[in-house]
Amino acid sequence: MGIMDTQLSSVTEWLASGVRMAIPLLFAAYGGLLTERSGIANIALEAYLLMSSYTAAAVMAITHNLYLAISAGMLAAVLTAGIFGFLTVKVKADQIVAGMAVNILVMGILPVTSNALFSVSGQTPTLSLNERIEQTWPFVAIGILLIFVTHWMFAKTRLGLRIWAAGENPDALAAQGVLPKSVRWKAVLLGGLVTSIGGIYLSIGAGSGYTRNMSAGRGYIALAALIFGKWKPIPTAIGCLLFGLADALQMILQSVSIFADGSPLPTQFVQMIPYVLTILVLAGFVGKVSAPKSLNTP
Amino acid sequence: MGRLLLAVFVGLFLGCTKKESGPSVSSDAKVKVGLVLDKGGKDDKSFNAAAFKGASDAAKDFDIELKVVESPDDASYEPAIRGLAERGFQLVITVGFAQSDALKKISPQFPKTHFAIVDAMVDVPNVASLLFSEHEGSYLVGYIAGSKTETGTVGFIGGMDVDLIKRFELGYREGVLKANPKAKILTNYVGVSSEAWMNPTKGRELTLSQIGRGADIIFSAAGATNSGVFDAVEEKKKFAIGVDSNQNWVKPGRVLTSMMKRVDLAVYNTIKAEKEGKFVWGNKFFGIADKGVDYALDEHNAALISDELKKKVEQVRTDILSGKIKVSDYYVTRTLCPKSPLNCDRSQRRSGESGRTTQSVSQ
Numbered sequence: 001m002g003i004m005d006t007q008l009s010s011v012t013e014w015l016a017s018g019v020r021m022a023i024p025l026l027f028a029a030y031g032g033l034l035t036e037r038s039g040i041a042n043i044a045l046e047a048y049l050l051m052s053s054y055t056a057a058a059v060m061a062i063t064h065n066l067y068l069a070i071s072a073g074m075l076a077a078v079l080t081a082g083i084f085g086f087l088t089v090k091v092k093a094d095q096i097v098a099g100m101a102v103n104i105l106v107m108g109i110l111p112v113t114s115n116a117l118f119s120v121s122g123q124t125p126t127l128s129l130n131e132r133i134e135q136t137w138p139f140v141a142i143g144i145l146l147i148f149v150t151h152w153m154f155a156k157t158r159l160g161l162r163i164w165a166a167g168e169n170p171d172a173l174a175a176q177g178v179l180p181k182s183v184r185w186k187a188v189l190l191g192g193l194v195t196s197i198g199g200i201y202l203s204i205g206a207g208s209g210y211t212r213n214m215s216a217g218r219g220y221i222a223l224a225a226l227i228f229g230k231w232k233p234i235p236t237a238i239g240c241l242l243f244g245l246a247d248a249l250q251m252i253l254q255s256v257s258i259f260a261d262g263s264p265l266p267t268q269f270v271q272m273i274p275y276v277l278t279i280l281v282l283a284g285f286v287g288k289v290s291a292p293k294s295l296n297t298p
Numbered sequence: 299m300g301r302l303l304l305a306v307f308v309g310l311f312l313g314c315t316k317k318e319s320g321p322s323v324s325s326d327a328k329v330k331v332g333l334v335l336d337k338g339g340k341d342d343k344s345f346n347a348a349a350f351k352g353a354s355d356a357a358k359d360f361d362i363e364l365k366v367v368e369s370p371d372d373a374s375y376e377p378a379i380r381g382l383a384e385r386g387f388q389l390v391i392t393v394g395f396a397q398s399d400a401l402k403k404i405s406p407q408f409p410k411t412h413f414a415i416v417d418a419m420v421d422v423p424n425v426a427s428l429l430f431s432e433h434e435g436s437y438l439v440g441y442i443a444g445s446k447t448e449t450g451t452v453g454f455i456g457g458m459d460v461d462l463i464k465r466f467e468l469g470y471r472e473g474v475l476k477a478n479p480k481a482k483i484l485t486n487y488v489g490v491s492s493e494a495w496m497n498p499t500k501g502r503e504l505t506l507s508q509i510g511r512g513a514d515i516i517f518s519a520a521g522a523t524n525s526g527v528f529d530a531v532e533e534k535k536k537f538a539i540g541v542d543s544n545q546n547w548v549k550p551g552r553v554l555t556s557m558m559k560r561v562d563l564a565v566y567n568t569i570k571a572e573k574e575g576k577f578v579w580g581n582k583f584f585g586i587a588d589k590g591v592d593y594a595l596d597e598h599n600a601a602l603i604s605d606e607l608k609k610k611v612e613q614v615r616t617d618i619l620s621g622k623i624k625v626s627d628y629y630v631t632r633t634l635c636p637k638s639p640l641n642c643d644r645s646q647r648r649s650g651e652s653g654r655t656t657q658s659v660s661q
Binding site for chain 1: 337338339340341342368370459485486487489490493496497498499500502503504506507510511522525526528529532533548
């Protein structure tokens with residue numbers, strides 16, 4: 001296909017598609033940001049996404065009430081975060097092992113509950129068009145709001161500063177008479193709440209119900225974006241957008257002629273782009289990584 | 299690490315239950331059939347759903363004991379297959395090419411157990427390989443897409459970028475060009491890992507992207523990812539073509555037809571043969587002659603396929619059967635460039651990357 005005639009529309013299409021791909025990443029990355037800033041390494045984001053997307057879709061399918069569905073999705077992710085918090089904050093288990101355990105738990109629970117509720121394994125019934133949030137803008141608006149609120153929270157509010165301190169130097173926080181434990185609890189639960197919006201987007205925003213493991217590794221890519229952003233709100237958001245745009249770019253490049261004979265780049269090469277980006281980022285291309293100092297120490 | 303843990307747990311689980319049921323095996327007259335599904339699970343509305351339907355129908359019709367195992371990830375095929383074989387199941391059916399390595403390894407260790415695999419060639423004397431002529435079925439739905447397109451642009455979305463799905467793509471391309479030699483065909487693959495089969499969010503995104511570039515009919519061979527494709531055509535009032543199972547019912551009126559791969563029939567017949575003591579190992583092919591691959595026509599898309607078009611498609615089917623139309627098979631040609639000189643936009647460049655022989659069906 002000719003590249004010239006479709007150039008302009010390709011660019012706007014690419015941007016729109018990139019933003020849509022970035023939405024679930026942003027919420028998951030911010031869920032990770034809140035948790036990790038308090039000193040808790042969180043690889044359970046995948047579980048939060050799956051749990052909230054499943055619950056929102058399931059409640060929607062049963063009650064046909066959007067507000068109930070959204071609330072249930074949020075609650076489910078917060079409860080999942082509660083399990084993760086119990087393991088990491090309360091009983092001080094190894095945070096990576098705890099995160100993995102929560103992921104496996106959720107992947108196991110969902111097919112069982114869906115089987116009990118709808119007698120299908122790992123799915124919810126298909127939702128009709130008017131039962132979904134067809135518009136993307138509410139999610140974009142909440143996302144932008146989230147970026148600024150989080151930035152402001154860490155810069156100005158007492159809770160934000162305490163979360164930051166719990167991750168950098170919990171002893172100093174304790175010396176001031178603030179229990180790092182209670183700060184971390186708040187951060188973990190808040191992380192679940194924020195991530196749930198990404199999960200809700202997957203199942204009743206972009207999708208028409210929950211399908212098995214529909215987050216497809218986005219919880220981990222979100223962590224890469226978080227590291228890319230050096231655990232800071234604005235750069236993390238930029239990282240998510242970058243990953244979304246890279247993914248959207250590879251979709252378009254797959255079928256755009258590049259070579260003189262009219263053939264596109266090989267699919268495998270094009271699909272490498274987001275992964276290469278991730279590896280470059282994780283290999284320290286972004287410079288000195290400044291993780292919270294007490295990350296992964298119970 | 300999680301997968302490893304999971305594999306250990308599955309192994310432990312199967313290992314434990316083995317002891318309980320072990321002694322009763324020899325006295326039990328019922329034929330015990332195990333079905334190991336791929337990652338999509340029995341409710342993917344597509345490939346695995348078809349296999350599950352075939353096995354459940356057989357369980358209804360014959361006096362057999364059926365055990366269905368869903369595989370959460372690549373590491374769980376082997377313990378699942380081994381567990382069933384160890385527990386004295388006479389027939390173990392594995393679904394999907396991804397299980398071929400595990401089956402190649404395990405089947406020689408249980409020479410008295412009968413195995414079957416869908417979509418792959420496993421050359422062991424106790425394994426039946428159930429293979430389909432996906433290219434011919436895809437040609438039929440491609441012909442329908444080429445006849446129905448109003449924009450002159452149609453799309454193809456493949457799940458994982460593997461030879462099996464390229465076989466769909468090539469047959470589809472040729473079918474489209476047969477009906478409409480000037481048609482433009484957009485293609486996208488969801489991914490290169492097995493997550494590509496269950497990423498509806500990305501399926502929707504790819505579909506919106508192809509619609510944005512003018513496609514009005516999109517054939518999607520991507521397992522559970524298809525649900526995202528259907529959502530997008532519903533939003534944009536375009537058409538999709540389903541795959542493996544008859545998916546016309548998923549979005550009535552928006553699914554033009556489905557390229558049915560009668561995995562249900564293949565599984566049913568394999569169980570029937572086992573029950574009657576007529577199990578035969580080796581390759582079994584299902585094509586358009588025996589309706590092992592076909593396009594779906596039912597009350598959900600009756601209004602979309604005119605009698606005239608139906609007649610034409612039947613003519614195409616007859617021509618393929620008589621050899622008048624020869625559909626290129628990617629396993630043989632190794633290139634995605636259809637025979638027609640026109641519209642060769644994915645050129646031979648792609649053929650070089652995988653210059654293997656036809657044997658690599660099981661890849």
